[in-house]
Amino acid sequence: MHLFGEKKIIADHGHQELIGLEQQERLVDAFCKFVWSDKWSEQSKALHFMPTILLYGPPGTGKTTLLSNLAAELEANSSKYYRESLDLLVNKDLGETSKAIKSLFDELKEQASCGKKVFLQIDDVDSLLSSRYLSNESSGVRRGVNTFLSQLDELLLESYDFMPIIAATTNMLSHLDSAVKRRFSLKVEVNPVLNAKEIEALISPMLDIISKELTIDFQEVESLVHENTLTPNDLILVMQRFFLQDLIGNRFCEKDVLEGLRSTESSSSTFEQQRKSFSSLNKED
Ligand SMILES: Nc1ncnc2c1ncn2[C@@H]1O[C@H](COP(=O)(O)OP(=O)(O)OP(=O)(O)O)[C@@H](O)[C@H]1O
Ligand SMILES: [Mg+2]
The missing domain is CATH 3.40.50.300 (P-loop containing nucleotide triphosphate hydrolases)
Structure with a gap:
């Protein structure tokens, strides 16, 4: 047990x-x-x-x-x-x-x-x-x-x-x-809304490993993070995906990374949906 x-x-x-x-x-x-x-x-x-x-x-x-x-x-x-x-x-x-x-x-x-x-x-x-x-x-x-x-x-x-x-x-x-x-x-x-500087601090160590040539507009990333309410872990997962692409020799550029972020489903919003449907069951709240 x-x-x-x-x-x-x-x-x-x-x-x-x-x-x-x-x-x-x-x-x-x-x-x-x-x-x-x-x-x-x-x-x-x-x-x-x-x-x-x-x-x-x-x-x-x-x-x-x-x-x-x-x-x-x-x-x-x-x-x-x-x-x-x-x-x-x-x-x-x-x-x-x-x-x-x-x-x-x-x-x-x-x-x-x-x-x-x-x-x-x-x-x-x-x-x-x-x-x-x-x-x-x-x-x-x-x-x-x-x-x-x-x-x-x-x-x-x-x-x-x-x-x-x-x-x-x-x-x-x-x-x-x-x-x-x-x-x-x-x-x-605990629900940090990261700004461009914080996003840079979070993902640049990963970007450095993935590709030295890739330059990313963190302001642009910031607006995507806010639009899609991406959590820090969502960002980490996107970076992991590009690392794996690189590992099998697939090339990509900044546009692809931004597109990847744009199309990422936020775990925070799916969580919100679950929470809402749960609350409707839960008469207490
Ligand atoms: N604010 C953050 N800054 C840097 N890394 C983060 C941050 N939030 C999460 N991470 C990274 O994301 C991963 C998951 O974080 P963690 O397990 O602490 O999340 P959690 O809030 O406990 O999630 P859950 O509610 O699913 O248990 C870890 O690798 C962690 O380092
Ligand atoms: Mg946890």
């Missing part, structure tokens, strides 16, 4: 530079430092903060990378660090979900009570924590959500030297159970 994904070995990937997310990175970073500072116990009460973070936005915008970068940095700066990531395969034996969530939280509590700085990363939280009230959700999902909520509340009631930080990512904020949403204090939208 593999409810939990393997712990990610971030050291392998190292830090991956994100473009257009400086504000988001600074906010999340500052929040984690605040949670683990000595101001937390007093100020969090006054401000009603919980040590929970939710990053939301379309696919391929850097949410997972942002958390992984942060976790790698925290890990590097502290020997008292404990990180766990949770990848739930919801369609597998749902009866086990609650049990697995409980044992994960037990582990977190144990680590926190030893004075460790616990960081839990939950990617694509919606698969687990989608609305409890959707008619098509099985009772296993509902139980899973309830267990998660009660475990989280229990964890946050206790006091530790360093409160555990729970950070999650989702594509579908509206899809999430409102009781779940409420329990994430810091909600950060």
